[in-house]
Amino acid sequence: MKIVAVTACPTGIAHTYMAAEQLEKTAKKLGHAIKVETQGAMGIENELTQADVDAADVAVIAADIALERPERFDRIRKVEVAVQLAIRSPEAVFGKL
C-alpha cells in the first residue's frame, strides 16, 4: 500500500517525531511505502505535496491538534488516530487501514 501520513502534537517537541518514526519503522516492517510529514515546533517538514497525496491509497492523520493545510486530504480516504496510539501500537494503526 502507498500511505501518506501527518503527525502533530501540542508542543511539537517530542511526540510528533516519535510518532513519525514509529509509523515509518512499522510501515517498512509491514512492506508498505510511506511518507510522513511532521508538523512540529520547526513547522512543516518533509511536506506532502498534493501529488504525493493523490498518488497514495490512504492518509493517516496522527494529530492531537488542528492540522495545517488540511485541504490536501479532501479527496483521499483518511484514517485519524491519536498520536499516542501511533507511538504505543503502530501496528494497530495499520490494522485500521
Add this chain to the structure above:
Amino acid sequence: MAFAYRFTCPLASGVHARPASALEHVARRFTADVSLTNDRTGQIANAKSVLGIVGLDIRYGDQCRIVTVGRDAAWAVESLRVFLEQSFPRADDAPPPSARRPGDVRLPPVLKQANAVVTPGTPVVHGIGIGRAFSMGGFAVPDTIPLTGVSDLEAEVHRVEEAFGHLLSRYDARLDAWDDGVESDVLRAHRSVARDPEFGQAIVHALRTHGCTAAGAIAEAEAQFSGMLAATGSALLRERALDIRDVCRALLREVYGTALPEDDIRLSADAVCLAETLTPGQFLALDRQWLKGLALAHAGTTSHTVILARSAGIPTVVGVDGLDAAALDGQDVVVDADLGVVVTGLTAEARRYYDMERHRLEGRRVRVHRFVERPAATEDGRRIEVAANVGSAVEVAQAVAGGAEGIGLFRTEMLFLARKDPPGEDEQFEQYRRAVVDAGGRPVIVRTLDIGGDKPLPYLDLPKEDNPFLGFRAVRIYPEFEALFRVQIRALLRASAFGRLQVMIPMISRLDEVTWVKEVIADERARLAEAGVAFNAEMPLGAMVEVPSAAFLIGPLSDALDFFSIGTNDLLQYFLAADRANPRLAALANPLEPSFLRLLDRIVSEIHAHGKWVGLCGEMGGQVRHLPVLVGLGLDEISLASPEIAATKARLAGLSATGCRALVERALQMSTATDVARLLEERDHWRPLPLIDPHLVSVDADCRTKEEAIKTAADLLYAAGRTERPRDVEEAVSEREATYSTGFGHGFAIPHCKTDAVSANSMAVVKLRAGVNWGSLDDEPVRVVILLAIRQADQATTHMRLLASLARRVMHGEFRRQIEQEQDPAALCRLLDEPSESSTPFLEETS
C-alpha cells in the same frame, strides 16, 4: 492667649508614627501647650506626644485643629502652620503594601503530595529554615509579682520615675556606643516611647488612682497603648505596638531587677521561633547562630523585628494565622520564605522535599563557588573586573573571600555617622590601612565623605534643606569643613603606603572642585613628606560621575584625574529629575531609558578616548538583567554588593562581549525603556550553550514519584544556572504532562515544555535508582527521564532538530539500551547530543 489653626489631613495613610513624630518634633520646640483635635472623633491629644497624636486615629481628609496656649503660643502656631502646610504632606513615606496575598501560594507538586500542614503567610526575609519549634509569649508580668496593693504610694511612684531615668540613660549610652545602623534606629524609637509624656503619665495615673503596683501600672499602660494602636486603621501603627511592649518589658526589668525571672530562651540546636509577636528586644536576645527561621502571626513588613531579621538574614514569614505554637513546641518546623509558607506536621515526603530543596541550593552554591578564584571575563575573553561595594573595613576580607577583584567603592560615611565627634586621623588611618591590607594587593577605591543635609551629623551643624540631594553635600561642603577633609586625606595618604589605595571624590560637577581637592592633597603630601611619614606619591585620584554636568566635562576632568566611577543611583535621579526615594516615581527612574543609556555610552566612550579607566558602582551593577548592557558599554569594572560577586562572574562567563556591544548599539537606537527591556529578552548576547552538559545528568537519583523526578531534573537546570525559576519549569512540564503522559513506554519518559523560564534550550537526564509510576502507555515504571525545556522564542534552531532526532531515536530499542547501560555523564551527553544518521526519511516508490 490661645491660638488655633485648622487643617485637613493630607496623608493617604493617615497620621501614623512617622508624621506624628515629625509633628511632635516641631511642637516640642515651644513652651506653649499644644493640643491637637480630630474633629471627626472629637478626641483631643497633647501634640508633644507621639502616642497621643497617633491615638487620635487621624485619617485622610479628617478635619483637625491645633490649639496653642502659653507664652510663645503665637510663634508656635505660626511655625506649626508652616510645617503643616509645607513639610507635613510629604511626611508620608510609607512603603507600598506587599502585593501578595497569603491565598496566592501555589505549592510545588512534590510538596502538595507530601500531606504536611502548610500555613500560608507573607514572606518578608527570603530563604528556607528548618529547626525545632519554640514559642515566645507576649508581654506578661510574672505571677510572683503582685499587680495591686501598694503600702507606700509615693515610694512606688519614685521607684517608677527612677526606673524611667535609668532606662533613658541606658538607651542614651547604647546609642552613643558604636552600634549597628538598624539596631540604633530601633533604640531611638524605643527611647522616644520612653520619653513620651502620655506614656509616663498613664503609668503614674494608674499608680495613683487604680491602686496598682509598678508592675500593674506598666501592664495597664502596655494594654492601653497596644490596644489603642491596634484599634487604629494603620498597619504601621500596629507594628509600633511591639516597640511599646519592649519598653514595658525593659521598664519592668528596671523596677524589679533580679526579682524578674530570665525570659530569654537559650538555643542549642537549629530552631524556628513561632510567636504571635516578637519584640525587637526579644529577637536580639535570641542566639542567631541557631535561629533558622521566624514565623510570626502579627508583624508587618516594616516592623523593627522584621528589619532586624532581614539584616541578620533569618528567613521570616509574617501574617501566619492559626499555628498552635504550644502544640508544635519541640517539633520540627520549616519556615519556607521562598514559597511564603510555614510547614508543620512534617511527613517523610515533606522532609524529602526539603532535602531536595537543600540539595538544589547547595548545587547552585557549588557551581557559583567555582568562579570565586577566577578572573572575571566574558566567554570571548574580555576582562571586566568585578569588585565589591563596602561600608566598612571589616567587610573587605569577606568580599575578597567571595571573589571580589577589588573594592570598587568603600563608603566612608559609616565612620562618621552616629557619633558625637568626627573620627580622628589615627582611627581613620587604621580603618583604611586594614582595608588595603585585607584586600591583599587588590585595588581599594575609597570615596571621601559623602554627607549633607540628608544625613545630618551633630558635629557639622549643616542646615536642614528642603532638597538635600540638590544641596550642600559631598565635595561641596569640603571648603567649609576643610579641617575635617584634611584629616581624611592625611589618613588616606598614610594608608596608601600599605596597599593599592585609590581616592575618589563624590559629586564632582565642575573642574574647580577637582583643582581645589588636588591642592589640598598636594599640600598634605608635602607635610607628610616633611614629617618623614610614608605614603604612595602616585596614589590615584578619581571622581564619581554622578552629576550630569560631569558627563559633559570628561576632557578637562580626564586631564586632571586618573580614573572615574559612575554612580548610577544619583546620576539617574539627577538626569531624569526623579527622586529615587519616591515610590510614585519608581517607574520613571529606569536605568534602561534610552536617554540614560546614551548618557552612559557617552561617558564611557569619552573617558576611554582620553585613555582613562571607568567603573560603575551604582545599584545598576548588581542587577542581573542589566549585566549585558554594562558589558556592552565597555566598562572596565562593575562594583556591587559582595554576596552577588561570584554569581556575577559566573554570568559574565556566559556573555559574549561582541554580542553585548551589538545589543547596546541597538538599544541606543531605541525610543523607550520598554523596547530596551524587550531587546534584553533576546539571547543573542549569551554564549550559545549545548542542549546538555554533564552537570545536567544525574545517574543514580533517589526519587519515589514522577513529581520528584521532574523536580530533580528542574533542579539540575537551576543548579547549572539555566533557570532562576525551577518551579515554573516544573509547572510547565506538569501542565504538559496533564494532557497525556510522556511515558512512552519501555521505562522511558520525555517530559517537556516550552518556557522562557529557562535561559537556554536545555535537556536534563535523570536515571532513577528504582522505577517510578509515570502512567506510561505500557504501564511500565519509568527508569530514565529525559526532560526537555525549550524557550518559546528560539524554536527554529539546530536544537529543535536535535530534539526531533532524539525523539525518533528513543523509538529504537538499541538506542534505549545504550542509554540505560551508560553510567558516565559525559558519555551520556555525547550519546544524546548527536544528530542521528538519517533524520529525514523519504517516501519509497512514490513519485
